[in-house]
Amino acid sequence: xxxxxxxxxxxxxxxxxxxxxxxxxxxxxxxxxxxxxxxxxxxxxxxxxxxxxxxxxxxxxxxxxxxxxxxxxxxxxxxxxxxxxxxxxxxxxxxxxxxxxxxxxxxxxxxxxxxxxxxxxxxxxxxxxxxxxxxxxxxxxxxxxxxxxxxxxxxxxxxxxxxxxxxxxxxxxxxxxxxxxxxxxxxxxxxxxxxxxxxxxxxxxxxxxxxxxxxxxxxxxxxxxxxxxxxxxxxxxxxxxxxxxxxxxxxxxxxxxxxxxxxxxxxxxxxxxxxxxxxxxxxxxxxxxxxxxxxxxxxxxxxxxxxxxxxxxxxxxxxxxxxxxxxxxxxxxxxxxxxxxxxxxxxxxxxxxxxxxxxxxxxxxxxxxxxxxxxxxxxxxxxxxxxxxxxxxxxxxxxxxxxxxxxxxxxxxxxxxxxxxxxxxxxxxxxxxxxxxxxxxxxxxxxxxxxxxxxxxxxxxxxxxxxxxxxxxxxxxxxxxxxxxxxxxxxxxxxxxxxxxxxxxxxxxxxxxxxxxxxxxxxxxxxxxxxxxxxxxxxxxxxxxxxxxxxxxxxxxxxxxxxxxxxxxxx
Numbered sequence: 189x190x191x192x193x194x195x196x197x198x199x200x201x202x203x204x205x206x207x208x209x210x211x212x213x214x215x216x217x218x219x220x221x222x223x224x225x226x227x228x229x230x231x232x233x234x235x236x237x238x239x240x241x242x243x244x245x246x247x248x249x250x251x252x253x254x255x256x257x258x259x260x261x262x263x264x265x266x267x268x269x270x271x272x273x274x275x276x277x278x279x280x281x282x283x284x285x286x287x288x289x290x291x292x293x294x295x296x297x298x299x300x301x302x303x304x305x306x307x308x309x310x311x312x313x314x315x316x317x318x319x320x321x322x323x324x325x326x327x328x329x330x331x332x333x334x335x336x337x338x339x340x341x342x343x344x345x346x347x348x349x350x351x352x353x354x355x356x357x358x359x360x361x362x363x364x365x366x367x368x369x370x371x372x373x374x375x376x377x378x379x380x381x382x383x384x385x386x387x388x389x390x391x392x393x394x395x396x397x398x399x400x401x402x403x404x405x406x407x408x409x410x411x412x413x414x415x416x417x418x419x420x421x422x423x424x425x426x427x428x429x430x431x432x433x434x435x436x437x438x439x440x441x442x443x444x445x446x447x448x449x450x451x452x453x454x455x456x457x458x459x460x461x462x463x464x465x466x467x468x469x470x471x472x473x474x475x476x477x478x479x480x481x482x483x484x485x486x487x488x489x490x491x492x493x494x495x496x497x498x499x500x501x502x503x504x505x506x507x508x509x510x511x512x513x514x515x516x517x518x519x520x521x522x523x524x525x526x527x528x529x530x531x532x533x534x535x536x537x538x539x540x541x542x543x544x545x546x547x548x549x550x551x552x553x554x555x556x557x558x559x560x561x562x563x564x565x566x567x568x569x570x571x572x573x574x575x576x577x578x579x580x581x582x583x584x585x586x587x588x589x590x591x592x593x594x595x596x597x598x599x600x601x602x603x604x605x606x607x608x609x610x611x612x613x614x615x616x617x618x619x620x621x622x623x624x625x626x627x628x629x630x631x632x633x634x635x636x637x638x639x640x641x642x643x644x645x646x647x648x649x650x651x652x653x654x655x656x657x658x659x660x661x662x663x664x665x666x667x668x669x670x671x672x673x674x675x676x677x678x679x680x681x682x683x684x685x686x687x688x689x690x691x692x693x694x695x696x697x698x699x700x701x702x703x704x705x706x707x708x709x710x711x712x713x714x715x716x717x718x719x720x721x722x723x724x725x726x727x728x729x730x731x732x733x734x735x736x737x738x739x740x741x742x743x744x745x746x747x748x749x750x751x752x753x754x755x756x757x758x759x
Contacts, residue, residue, distance in 0.1 A: 189430050189570050190646050193581075196425035200418065201584060207418040209584050214384065214407070214613060217633030220585045221407065221613035222414045228381045228406040230298040232413065232471060233261070239473035242447075245287045246494055247478045252287055254473070257294075263371035264295040270371075271347045272325055275300030275379060278389065280324035280346075281457070282306035282315070282333035285478045288351045288364055289456045290466065292328045297406070300379045302386035304401070305457035308332070309664075309724035312339040317398055318391055319343060321621055328364075331355065383407035389620055390459060390558045392665065401620035402558045404463070408614045412562035413467050415583035415614065419566040427570055436570065439548045446495040446522045448474040453482050453501040454663060460529055463562040464554065465500055484508040488518040495522040500552075502663035503528035504693050507537055510544050521546045525568070529554040529663075538576040555579035555651065559635055560586075561614040565649050578648040586612040588649070589634070590641065600643070605652055608641040609634045657749075659688035659696050666698050666727045668749075674722050675700065678715065680708035683739050685747040689731060689757055700729040701752055703739060710734075 240255035430436035541551035552568030567580030590606030618626035
């Protein structure tokens, strides 16, 4: 199967192929890009006129066609222009996965403005930081985020649009319904957009206590869409070659061929749901199913009702679907793919997914980062079953290499282990207002992923460990230094070390070891209550150990977290 994959990849990369690549100069570096890539995300959105009568967004019991969303996009875009939004402006979205998020996204990027994805988990201080950092002209927010906004005393004046709310917050505020009732539904306003303009600003958790606003460009976002299509096409061609060679059985045709329908269970303010699900579904004229919150039972109900063909969430969600008692009673025969990303998919889950899906259904995974506008690798179907420990080969528009801790290139070889670096058109422009952080992460176009990896003889990448001091909890990045910084604000804490511990449901959970100041007292519940004021709930340690002795350190004074972890949990 692997040799067929390598042949298919070479065939689809040939000159004249829709997936042929070339090198272009971007920001002074030669970066790989698809030769036929559309220039902007606006061009992507304009293709949806061919799908106007199709279902586009299903949110719980609400349903919207492409045509209905297109009209709302035109109205919102006209309203944004009337309130000063132009190329280079920023518009913030702070809400759950409502249909209004999708409308806000396409209206903003189609004007050449940058969409600022506000993490719905953020506390008021975290939200305040991002607003001050990104300076949006307009903020579109739901009630829960408006509650937090009202707890920000010095919020910068901006036009506010309230979603699914009758509230009016301040003088320059309108409800969504008022905007839709009064805005001009004519044509989409004209806009000049450069491929290197910011399309989206998504915040990544900060290693120094503050998140960084990653600047995802139009070029990067478009190339990510084509990378997704190329990886899928390559796998399909490889399987066709294996069938022709008699090395793979021809899949039995399904009784019913359902239209493509995606379920997006993860937040749209992350690249997984936005760039890898929303974008891919929109290009293909597919339906996207959104939910109020994650609930495996409700997800199964909607999979059955909407005949969902593609489910892509964090591995926790896939496992919860398979283990839910309703899995055996719901009709999930429409599912063609059950994907996991955002954290490592355990090899046992790969085979469980294959066994649970109907004939022709397959597992898949992807490894990516906000800093690459989406995926770095993809592995699916027979390839995934052949190499379930691998996150797959790199996408076509990336060059890859391994370096050592001093930044030196390592020789290629299946046994070489080093820090993975990638270079290509999907790498972000940089971090907003953070020139030093950008220079540290991206050198001559090469992005340091912070992940320790090896690359086998077939080009498949295996993530061995993380160089960054980070916990990957259910698809959310939690930087240990950020949590430690918050803990140190408590006057009773003398030393704090934060690290990840295994969790069957979430992959990892946040844990902390504390040494208290002499004579001080602090309990685990008291610490959690204290942290609620500054940290999102998913960042707060679920397990806390207290020590009487100082935390062990190495010669440079750094805490020996791996030794701590081994001492406390045996790993």
